[in-house]
Amino acid sequence: MESSNLKQKIGFNILRLSMLVILLILGVILYDIISKGIGVINWQFITAAPKNGMTEGGIWPAIVGTFYVTVITAVVAVPLGVFAAIYLNEYARQGKITRLIRMAIRNLAGVPSIVYGLFGLALFVNVLGFGTSILSAGLTLGLMTLPVTITASEEALKAVPNSYRHGSLALGVSKWHSIRTNVLPYAIPGILTGTILGLARAAGETAPILFTGAAFFLPFLPQSLSSQFMALPYHLYIMSTQHHDIAKVRPLAYGTALVLIVLVLSMNLIAILLRSWLRKKNK
Amino acid sequence: MQKRGKLSKFKEKAIEWFFFGNGILAIIILIGIFTLLLKEGLPTFQEVSIKEFLTSTDWNPTSYSNRSYGIVSLVYSTLLVTVGSLIFAVPLGIACAAYLAEVAHPRMREILKPTVEILAGIPSVVIGFLGIVLVGPMIAKVFNLSNGLNAINGSILLGVMALPTIISISEDAISAVPEEYKQASLALGTNEWHTLITVTLPAALSGIIAAVMLGMGRAIGETMAVLMATGNAPAFPESIFDSVRTMTATIAVELGEVPYNTTHYYSLFAIGLVLFLMTFVVNLISDLVLHKYGEGE
Numbered sequence: 001m002e003s004s005n006l007k008q009k010i011g012f013n014i015l016r017l018s019m020l021v022i023l024l025i026l027g028v029i030l031y032d033i034i035s036k037g038i039g040v041i042n043w044q045f046i047t048a049a050p051k052n053g054m055t056e057g058g059i060w061p062a063i064v065g066t067f068y069v070t071v072i073t074a075v076v077a078v079p080l081g082v083f084a085a086i087y088l089n090e091y092a093r094q095g096k097i098t099r100l101i102r103m104a105i106r107n108l109a110g111v112p113s114i115v116y117g118l119f120g121l122a123l124f125v126n127v128l129g130f131g132t133s134i135l136s137a138g139l140t141l142g143l144m145t146l147p148v149t150i151t152a153s154e155e156a157l158k159a160v161p162n163s164y165r166h167g168s169l170a171l172g173v174s175k176w177h178s179i180r181t182n183v184l185p186y187a188i189p190g191i192l193t194g195t196i197l198g199l200a201r202a203a204g205e206t207a208p209i210l211f212t213g214a215a216f217f218l219p220f221l222p223q224s225l226s227s228q229f230m231a232l233p234y235h236l237y238i239m240s241t242q243h244h245d246i247a248k249v250r251p252l253a254y255g256t257a258l259v260l261i262v263l264v265l266s267m268n269l270i271a272i273l274l275r276s277w278l279r280k281k282n283k
Numbered sequence: 284m285q286k287r288g289k290l291s292k293f294k295e296k297a298i299e300w301f302f303f304g305n306g307i308l309a310i311i312i313l314i315g316i317f318t319l320l321l322k323e324g325l326p327t328f329q330e331v332s333i334k335e336f337l338t339s340t341d342w343n344p345t346s347y348s349n350r351s352y353g354i355v356s357l358v359y360s361t362l363l364v365t366v367g368s369l370i371f372a373v374p375l376g377i378a379c380a381a382y383l384a385e386v387a388h389p390r391m392r393e394i395l396k397p398t399v400e401i402l403a404g405i406p407s408v409v410i411g412f413l414g415i416v417l418v419g420p421m422i423a424k425v426f427n428l429s430n431g432l433n434a435i436n437g438s439i440l441l442g443v444m445a446l447p448t449i450i451s452i453s454e455d456a457i458s459a460v461p462e463e464y465k466q467a468s469l470a471l472g473t474n475e476w477h478t479l480i481t482v483t484l485p486a487a488l489s490g491i492i493a494a495v496m497l498g499m500g501r502a503i504g505e506t507m508a509v510l511m512a513t514g515n516a517p518a519f520p521e522s523i524f525d526s527v528r529t530m531t532a533t534i535a536v537e538l539g540e541v542p543y544n545t546t547h548y549y550s551l552f553a554i555g556l557v558l559f560l561m562t563f564v565v566n567l568i569s570d571l572v573l574h575k576y577g578e579g580e
Contacts, residue, residue: 004473004474004476004477005474007476007477008474008475008476008477011476011479011480012386012476014378015378015379015381015382015386016382016386018375018378018379018382019378019379019382019383019387019395021375022375022379022399022402022446022450023395023398025402025443025446026398026401026402028417029402029405029409029410029413032413032416032417033409033413080305080308083301083302083305083306084302084305084306084308084309086302086305087302087303087305087306088306090302091299091302091303091306092303092306097307100310101306101307101309101310103570103574104309104310104312104313105309106566106570107313107563107566107567107570108309108312108313110497110500110501110504110562110563110565110566111313111316111504111559111562111563112503112504112505112506112531112558112559112562113407113504113506114504114506114531114534114535114555114558115316115320115504115555115558115559115562116316117534117538118319118320118323118534118538118551118552118555119315119316119319119320121538122319122320122322122323122552123315123319126543127319143312146308146309146312147309150309174291174294174295175295175299176294176295176298197404200404201404201406204404204405204406204407204408204409205406205407206406206407206408206506206507207407207506207507207531207535210535210538210539211538211539233406233408233507234408236408236409236412237408237411237507237511240411240412240415240416240511241415241510241511250416253412254416257409257412260406260408260409261405261406261409264404264405264406265401265404265405268400268401268404269401272397272400
């Protein structure tokens with residue numbers, strides 16, 4: 001009995017240690033980026049364009065580009081995701097087709113991001129003729145994000161009690177009317193949570209935009225949907241591997257990495273807080 | 284009145300069809316991806332034999348005299364880096380999942396689970412950047428190499444990126460083991476550790492396998508981290524300290540530079556097709572394991 005208790009003590013401590021390792025990894029990542037990136041961050045770095053062959057200046061065009069392309073991603077992924085979820089949860093009879101659809105959604109979520117890049121290049125850039133543009137890149141990221149928004153919306157719809165539906169249907173309104181007025185409004189916070197997480201991922205993605213619209217360097221901001229654009233993740237890739245003087249621009253790369261993770265992690269944090277607020281409210 | 288009733292009935296039907304169209308979108312996109320990869324990838328084999336593509340270790344599409352399109356070393360590199368990542372990510376991930384599900388205080392768990400999600404939220408390009416500035420120099424120092432951009436660097440990064448997936452899905456699986464199983468084991472006089480090892484983990488095994496498969500799918504398909512941190516030498520790697528170039532990195536490096544509609548261009552789509560099929564199979568296996576009993580969901 002003594003030895004089995006000792007075993008338990010050792011075993012549980014190994015598990016604790018594993019968790020500590022994970023926290024340590026996260027800590028090292030955040031510490032390194034923050035400590036080395038913070039020195040570069042100032043008003044000019046945020047609001048100026050890169051200068052002198054990208055060895056000086058700031059990252060404003062990359063911030064704007066990432067913002068625009070994420071907006072297009074949202075315009076594609078949110079309505080399509082919500083509509084698909086409405087079908088799955090409100091209209092479809094659960095059976096073979098819904099099983100197949102759910103399997104397709106889970107598989108889409110596992111398709112490598114570079115394959116989405118190939119798909120976007122073939123479909124949006126070439127077949128549909130949108131060229132390498134912010135539109136092609138946004139559509140590509142939108143399709144990549146779709147599985148996330150469908151899954152999140154479906155879960156949010158599922159959480160709306162059936163009595164809400166029955167109550168309004170009993171008053172004689174149509175099914176669509178009932179969904180629009182008595183189901184969707186209550187699902188919105190949940191939909192929002194998942195959507196923000198999906199968009200945060202899209203904003204940080206590089207592989208899908210490599211060939212669909214991201215540009216090495218542009219002296220101006222994107223003017224229309226058919227412009228190319230600079231993006232934060234692509235800019236970090238350039239500054240850390242493709243630049244002609246990598247050692248010199250290392251601090252700028254750290255600054256870019258810091259801005260990128262602050263952006264992405266604050267989106268994550270908002271979603272996490274929204275979710276825990278939602279859980280408390282539903283209890 | 285009756286006419287209006289008919290009209291709104293028609294409207295309701297139209298709305299339902301509209302949502303149905305959106306519902307099957309996922310299937311259409313999945314088929315669309317596969318079809319376009321086939322359409323753009325298959326022309327490769329007008330110039331290159333399928334046998335050469337699948338069995339040659341020589342990838343050199345830009346050579347003037349002797350172009351070759353063999354993907355064996357690329358596939359091998361992908362698998363090498365992936366297996367290397369799983370060797371540490373799987374035990375570490377399962378241990379964390381077991382800690383979260385069975386050992387941690389509920390309040391602790393509430394804090395730690397979102398923290399793991401934060402790790403999942405870090406963009407791959409940032410992980411790749413850290414591979415260059417942090418992990419690379421460390422490897423070079425420890426193993427006394429001229430630089431640390433090699434397979435083991437990629438494995439470390441991919442492992443870190445696969446961890447959140449492995450942890451969160453395994454944790455769900457372990458938490459889902461019925462309380463009665465554990466109570467029965469404890470009632471026989473064993474302690475909690477013994478119960479965890481001999482009852483709970485085996486009962487959660489199918490979920491854990493699915494978690495590992497999902498993590499593996501992510502590692503196989505990851506691009507930026509391996510592109511930035513493995514050195515990208517397109518040769519057959521002899522050890523984990525060699526520079527490697529995975530399938531994803533090859534596409535990323537070369538697609539930006541090739542003219543459209545050349546054999547080289549098509550061959551990169553053919554690599555994408557192989558990659559798609561590999562991750563599809565891996566995901567399908569995890570899906571079948573996870574949703575074996577999910578008929579009624």
